[in-house]
Amino acid sequence: MTYVAKPTLHHPELPRNALGFTHRDYEGSVSTLCAGCGHDSISSAIIQAFFELAIPPHRVAKLSGIGCSSKTPTYFLGDSHGFNSVHGRMPSVLTGANLANRDLIYLGVSGDGDSASIGLGQFAHSLRRGVNMVYIVENNGVYGLTKGQFSATADKGSKSKRGVVNSDAPIDLALLALQLGASFVARGFSGDKRQLVPLIKAAVEHRGAAFIDVISPCVAFNNHPGSTKSYDYVREHNEAVNSLDFMPTRQEIVADYAPGSVRDIVLHDGSVLRLRKLHADYDPADRLVAMDYLQQRNAVGEIVTGLLYLNADATDLHTALNTVDTPLNQLGERDLVPGEAALEKFNASLR
Amino acid sequence: MSATAPIRRTNDFVVKFANVNGSGSASANLLFAKSILRMGVPVAPRNIFPSNIQGLPTWFEVRVSEAGWRGRRGGVDLMVAMNPQTWDQDVKEVEPGGYLFYDSTRPLSASRPRDDITIIGMPLTEICNREYTDPRQRQLFKNIVYVGALSALLEIEPEVIAELIGEQYKGKEALLKPNVNAMHMGRAYAQNNLDCPLGIRVRRANAVGEKIFIEGNSAAALGCVYGGATVAAWYPITPSSSLAEAFTRHCRKFRTDAGTGKARYAIVQAEDEIASIGIVIGAAWNGARAFTCTSGPGISLMQEFIGLAYFAEIPAVLFDVQRGSPSTGMPTRTQQADILSCAYASHGDTKHVLLFPDDPNEAFDFAALAFDLADRLQTPIFVMLDLDIGMQDWLCEPLKWDDTRRLDRGKVMTYEQLEAGKEFGRYLDVDGDGITYRTLPGTHPHRGSYFTRGTSRDRYARYTEDGATYVDNMQRLLRKFESARQYLPQPVRRSAPGAARAGAIYFGSTGPVMDETLAVLAAQGVHLDTLRVRAFPFHDAVADFIAAHEHVFVVEQNRDAQLRSMLVNELAVESAKLIPVLHYDGTPITARFIAREIGERLAMFNVTPIRKVAP
Numbered sequence: 001m002t003y004v005a006k007p008t009l010h011h012p013e014l015p016r017n018a019l020g021f022t023h024r025d026y027e028g029s030v031s032t033l034c035a036g037c038g039h040d041s042i043s044s045a046i047i048q049a050f051f052e053l054a055i056p057p058h059r060v061a062k063l064s065g066i067g068c069s070s071k072t073p074t075y076f077l078g079d080s081h082g083f084n085s086v087h088g089r090m091p092s093v094l095t096g097a098n099l100a101n102r103d104l105i106y107l108g109v110s111g112d113g114d115s116a117s118i119g120l121g122q123f124a125h126s127l128r129r130g131v132n133m134v135y136i137v138e139n140n141g142v143y144g145l146t147k148g149q150f151s152a153t154a155d156k157g158s159k160s161k162r163g164v165v166n167s168d169a170p171i172d173l174a175l176l177a178l179q180l181g182a183s184f185v186a187r188g189f190s191g192d193k194r195q196l197v198p199l200i201k202a203a204v205e206h207r208g209a210a211f212i213d214v215i216s217p218c219v220a221f222n223n224h225p226g227s228t229k230s231y232d233y234v235r236e237h238n239e240a241v242n243s244l245d246f247m248p249t250r251q252e253i254v255a256d257y258a259p260g261s262v263r264d265i266v267l268h269d270g271s272v273l274r275l276r277k278l279h280a281d282y283d284p285a286d287r288l289v290a291m292d293y294l295q296q297r298n299a300v301g302e303i304v305t306g307l308l309y310l311n312a313d314a315t316d317l318h319t320a321l322n323t324v325d326t327p328l329n330q331l332g333e334r335d336l337v338p339g340e341a342a343l344e345k346f347n348a349s350l351r
Numbered sequence: 352m353s354a355t356a357p358i359r360r361t362n363d364f365v366v367k368f369a370n371v372n373g374s375g376s377a378s379a380n381l382l383f384a385k386s387i388l389r390m391g392v393p394v395a396p397r398n399i400f401p402s403n404i405q406g407l408p409t410w411f412e413v414r415v416s417e418a419g420w421r422g423r424r425g426g427v428d429l430m431v432a433m434n435p436q437t438w439d440q441d442v443k444e445v446e447p448g449g450y451l452f453y454d455s456t457r458p459l460s461a462s463r464p465r466d467d468i469t470i471i472g473m474p475l476t477e478i479c480n481r482e483y484t485d486p487r488q489r490q491l492f493k494n495i496v497y498v499g500a501l502s503a504l505l506e507i508e509p510e511v512i513a514e515l516i517g518e519q520y521k522g523k524e525a526l527l528k529p530n531v532n533a534m535h536m537g538r539a540y541a542q543n544n545l546d547c548p549l550g551i552r553v554r555r556a557n558a559v560g561e562k563i564f565i566e567g568n569s570a571a572a573l574g575c576v577y578g579g580a581t582v583a584a585w586y587p588i589t590p591s592s593s594l595a596e597a598f599t600r601h602c603r604k605f606r607t608d609a610g611t612g613k614a615r616y617a618i619v620q621a622e623d624e625i626a627s628i629g630i631v632i633g634a635a636w637n638g639a640r641a642f643t644c645t646s647g648p649g650i651s652l653m654q655e656f657i658g659l660a661y662f663a664e665i666p667a668v669l670f671d672v673q674r675g676s677p678s679t680g681m682p683t684r685t686q687q688a689d690i691l692s693c694a695y696a697s698h699g700d701t702k703h704v705l706l707f708p709d710d711p712n713e714a715f716d717f718a719a720l721a722f723d724l725a726d727r728l729q730t731p732i733f734v735m736l737d738l739d740i741g742m743q744d745w746l747c748e749p750l751k752w753d754d755t756r757r758l759d760r761g762k763v764m765t766y767e768q769l770e771a772g773k774e775f776g777r778y779l780d781v782d783g784d785g786i787t788y789r790t791l792p793g794t795h796p797h798r799g800s801y802f803t804r805g806t807s808r809d810r811y812a813r814y815t816e817d818g819a820t821y822v823d824n825m826q827r828l829l830r831k832f833e834s835a836r837q838y839l840p841q842p843v844r845r846s847a848p849g850a851a852r853a854g855a856i857y858f859g860s861t862g863p864v865m866d867e868t869l870a871v872l873a874a875q876g877v878h879l880d881t882l883r884v885r886a887f888p889f890h891d892a893v894a895d896f897i898a899a900h901e902h903v904f905v906v907e908q909n910r911d912a913q914l915r916s917m918l919v920n921e922l923a924v925e926s927a928k929l930i931p932v933l934h935y936d937g938t939p940i941t942a943r944f945i946a947r948e949i950g951e952r953l954a955m956f957n958v959t960p961i962r963k964v965a966p
Contacts, residue, residue: 058800061637061792074802074814081792083636084804085629086655092584092626096633096641097792099582099617104637104793122629125622317619324613328581329638329791333758335615336579338605340752346573347749350563 018054026051028078032071038190038216038231039069039138043076045193046107046136049200050077052246060105061097065090065119068145069111069138069216077107088119091126091135095317098131101327102318105204106133113143116152116171123173127182127209132316134203135211137173138190140218141229148221159226172298174308177211178291183314184210185290187305189234190217198244198273199307205246207268208314215303239302241282241293245274265312275307284310355467358448359550362392362417364428366501369441370494371434373405379494380411381744382515383501387415388564389511391556393746395421397739397939402589402682408437417558421710421745422864425941428551429505431497433475442468450549452497452504471545473500478540482533492533499537504545506552509538563749567740568644570711570750571670572597574718575642576605579758580668582641584619584630586649589682590738591672594644595620624649628656628667635666636803638763638791640722642668647676647689650696657731658697659805661828664778664787666725666761669693670718670734672741675937684937685738687859688909693733694887694917700825704835705733705887709862712747713885714740717840726761728835729789737908739860739939762788769798777801777812778824785831832888839886842893845869847878853953854880854900855932856893858914860939861906867942868949877950879904887917894922897929902956904949906932908940 014022026047031040050060057079064070066087073082085093094108108126115123115137126135141154150158153173154166177185184206188196196214203210215234217223223230228237248271261280265273275284283289290309297304324331358364366383370376377398384396395414401407414424429450432441442464445451451464455472463470475496479489502509513531520527541547572594575583585595599618606615621627627643634641645653650671660667673689675681694705706721708714714736721732762782764775769790775798778787790799801812807821808814815821847869857865862883872879882896897903897918905915912931919926932948934940 056796058796059793063633079797079800081790081800082802083633084802084806085632086659086805089625089629089656092621092629093633093636095619095626096582096584096630096635096639097637098633099619099630100634100637100639100641101791101793121622122626125626129619318617321617321619322612322614323617324608324611324615328615328617328634331579331581331615333579336581336606337577337752337758340754342605343577343750343752347561347563350565351559351561 017051019056021051021054021057023047023051025079026057026077028073028075031075033068034220036219037068038140038214038218039072040075041190041193042136042138042196042214042216043072045196045200047076048193049197049204052197053201053204055105055204059103060107062107062109063090063094063097064109065111065114067111067114067143068218069109070114072138073107073109088114088117089122090114091119091122091131094133095126095129095131098133098317099323100329102132102323103327106131108133108135110135110137112137112139112141112151112153112173116173120152120171124176124180127177127180127211129317130181130183130209130314130320132207132318133209134200135209136200137211137213138216139173139213139229140216140222141227142218142222144218144221155228158228159224161221161224172294174211174213175291175294177213178287178294178309181209182211182309183208183311185309186212186307187303188212188214189238189303189305190214191231191235192238192305195240195243195305198246201246202244202267202273202307205267205269205271206310206312206314208311208316234303237301237303239297239304241277241279241304241306241308242284243276243278244307245276247272247274265310267312273307273310278306284308355448357450357469357550358428358446360428361552361554362415362556364415364551365424365426366413366415366429366431367427367441367444368411368431369434369437370409370411371436372401372403372407372409374494375491376409376433376494377411379498380413382495382512382519383498384413384744385515385564386502386507386512387413387553388559388746389515390508390553391559392417392553393419393421393558393562395423395746397423397743400683408434415553417556419558419746420867420942422867423939423941425943429549431501433497450551452501469549471504473497473540473545478536482536492529495530495533496537499534500541500545502534503538503541503547504549506548506554508555509534559746561749562746564744564746565711566593566597566742566744567708567711567714567736568594568672568742569597571708571714571718571734571736571741573601573750574715575722576601577715577752578640578719578722580640580642580722581616582631582634582639583616584621584627584641584643586621586624586627586645588624588646588649590674590742591644591646591649591670593742594670594672624652625656628653628669631667632656632660632665635725640666640668640726642670642722644670644672646672646674647692648679650689650692654697657703658699658701660731661697661701661703662805663803664729664789665731665803666729667731668721668725668734669731670736673735673737681937683738685860685939686908686935686937687735687737687861688913688935690735690909691911691913691916693735702832702888703731703733704728704839705735706840707735707858707885708740709859709883710740710747711745712750715750720840723759724835724838727759727838728786728831729761730831730835735859737860762786764788764790764794764799766795769795775799776810778808778827779810780827780830784834785827785829786834836888836890839888839890841890842885842896843883844892844896845881847880849878851878851880852900853902853904854882854896855904855906855949856882856884856896856914856918857906858884859908861908864940864942864945865906868945871942871946872950875946875950877953879949884914889918889921893918894924897922897924901928902930902953903928904930904932904952906940906945908934910935
């Protein structure tokens with residue numbers, strides 16, 4: 001079957017953003033995932049985040065690997081170019097795309113099989129390099145499209161739908177991202193859109209490698225008692241360290257917060273993240289503390305969510321490579337081809 | 352007294368240096384080669400090195416040939432035996448009547464190794480130990496001292512060597528003078544103590560002209576600069592690493608913005624070959640010209656991505672600098688054994704465009720061309736180099752560029768075209784050549800966006816598993832492959848005087864060797880027509896050539912006659928007339944080898960049948 005296009009009729013009173021776009025302008029085609037899939041909630045959060053940021057959809061390139069999560073770019077930002085690449089290799093394709101045109105926004109969507117198993121290497125190296133991107137892993141602990149095998153993020157001791165107990169240690173992608181040098185690391189839950197939307201917005205505005213691990217229950221294969229990635233389990237064990245508001249410019253703090261519990265972080269483009277601390281001792285500017293905290297909480301079975309780490313002064317791969325401001329894909333002969341005279345000189349040096 | 356008369360030849364001999372890897376010999380040996388070149392006499396040097404950084408044996412062969420033969424000749428006229436580990440083997444390799452130059456600091460065992468060669472001893476270690484105190488200097492200058500001695504033995508002009516040393520150490524005066532002194536010291540010793548000159552010698556000539564001396568990898572990398580490549584991603588692997596390194600060097604020189612000091616290129620040393628080709632595909636999808644360079648093992652790793660680029664129709668350029676295979680094989684030896692794995696790379700029905708340059712000059716041209724082809728055809732283009740072309744210095748025609756030439760960006764639909772309402776279907780064949788229009792991300796707010804995928808889709812890039820739609824697309828890809836032919840370099844045909852019944856087909860680094868082979872065969876009265884294949888898919892002229900000859904030798908540097916397989920597979924030709932001539936021991940193919948193989952077989956075909964005696 002071909003995919004199902006959504007009708008494009010707009011309700012005349014749909015709210016519009018600063019560009020005059022409605023929410024519908026950020027949608028894609030109808031999802032073919034299972035009803036209740038966490039991934040659809042994430043798509044919806046992405047749509048809302050880009051709508052609220054008023055980003056022209058065609059200035060976004062959305063890339064993915066293979067798997068249920070990697071199908072989702074079809075379901076949002078229908079006016080963006082998309083690239084559904086090969087299993088586990090989205091990060092390299094995104095890296096190349098980013099090198100070709102530094103002016104677009106790059107959104108990489110992947111899953112736990114795609115990023116923690118087959119693509120662990122590319123996950124690691126794209127973060128190491130500081131590719132300017134938003135990298136979202138829709139993490140459900142199983143392979144959905146091949147019917148419920150464990151992935152590498154499944155917790156040790158968690159039970160599959162058929163009753164098999166996972167004996168392998170889990171990979172915590174957020175913890176790994178911290179270790180690898182990602183300059184923005186967050187964890188969300190597909191069931192908590194209020195937390196997720198500001199995280200995505202902040203990640204988009206961040207310059208550098210922004211990684212969001214989103215726990216996203218698989219209703220078909222991993223939402224049963226004994227699973228540690230089910231809606232019920234995640235709700236019970238969710239431990240949010242902060243709550244986030246994203247603001248295009250700094251605004252007066254008006255609400256009555258306890259002293260020291262609110263912090264504004266100014267991003268490179270002047271937009272502001274207002275962070276409300278839910279844990280007094282958690283400081284997302286300290287990478288080592290973040291790593292320590294994650295491991296402590298993990299040991300007692302909690303899933304830490306929120307903005308885990310942010311280096312607002314980070315630079316990206318283009319800075320490291322010192323590339324010109326003009327996107328490389330827009331350079332012409334004059335910028336690229338040295339010409340016959342230069343070649344004659346070169347020849348002369350080889351005699 | 353030698354049983355055989357010493358070889359006496361001017362401007363036509365082979366010198367081989369046997370050294371220890373990491374001893375600094377390669378640059379001294381190259382200096383030796385270049386000094387002959389500067390005297391107007393063509394040379395063909397070959398660095399024969401192990402997969403090792405220090406300690407293993409390494410050789411450097413210099414073929415001096417006023418006739419300009421650039422292939423390896425085979426055999427050695429003068430062995431400069433500096434490595435005790437390989438002494439026996441090196442001594443054995445000298446041609447009867449040849450010369451052996453060795454370090455006589457330690458005397459030879461009582462018996463002479465051979466009585467049919469001239470043995471020349473020089474106490475190099477002793478001289479250097481006396482002259483220098485630093486152990487590293489003793490080693491490095493020893494190389495220059497023997498170059499000096501050889502200049503006396505072979506009548507190489509010392510002024511030319513001094514000039515080259517001057518160029519090499521320009522601005523480093525502290526190194527310049529001691530090197531020149533070392534050379535003169537060696538020269539003086541030879542003049543005073545050895546029988547100079549030898550029967551083989553160099554005489555100033557005028558056979559080099561405007562030609563340049565360059566490694567294929569460097570030339571190919573410069574071709575990438577001229578071809579407009581802006582993104583390169585690679586993973587270190589012999590023998591292709593020097594292509595990426597040369598690209599970095601050339602870009603620094605030619606692509607650094609004068610005003611800002613910023614780079615008009617991006618080079619990523621990736622974590623592996625899979626990421627390398629992924630980066631290339633991502634960049635090319637987004638409209639930058641991008642390439643990777645690798646060798647056989649890298650091509651194996653890239654298979655899945657190559658299939659994606661074929662099916663999703665992404666321009667991508669790959670350089671395969673082939674080495675001894677399969678597996679890790681002989682990483683520092685040469686072969687042409689990846690052509691099948693590149694031509695049909697990836698799972699499913701795939702075919703790819705291959706280019707076969709025969710020397711650095713053509714490597715430059717084809718590298719630049721590859722980017723036009725990739726954009727024009729929206730498919731991966733493979734430039735098939737090998738270690739012999741890539742890592743050796745070759746004397747070749749100067750590189751040329753036409754300033755009126757424009758980069759062919761192929762069918763890219765612009766904002767204006769989309770705005771004007773031109774119909775866009777990513778896989779819609781509007782011109783009938785199988786090549787469709789693409790749009791680049793970010794072009795237009797509402798028109799022309801599409802989803803790129805490796806899954807099957809319809810003409811408008813919508814996912815489908817409908818059989819007829821799939822077949823329609825696969826047939827169009829075949830049509831596109833047919834269209835590719837018109838853009839590819841034509842084969843080079845050479846006709847023997849008169850009508851030859853036999854022909855030879857060859858490609859790549861066999862090219863320069865074939866020139867010499869024809870001369871050798873002609874001297875024996877054997878005449879052949881030849882066809883140098885320069886691209887796949889094959890041009891019609893290839894089938895015509897085969898049809899026009901009784902026997903066609905297919906000369907290749909692999910075991911399985913891979914080009915022959917492709918000819919049989921792709922063309923309606925009689926496979927029985929295609930006779931494989933195969934050389935695959937890791938050394939470059941030689942004219943001696945080809946002439947012998949072809950000569951023997953032709954002699955067999957020409958056996959006069961026994962006539963029945965009339966009753």
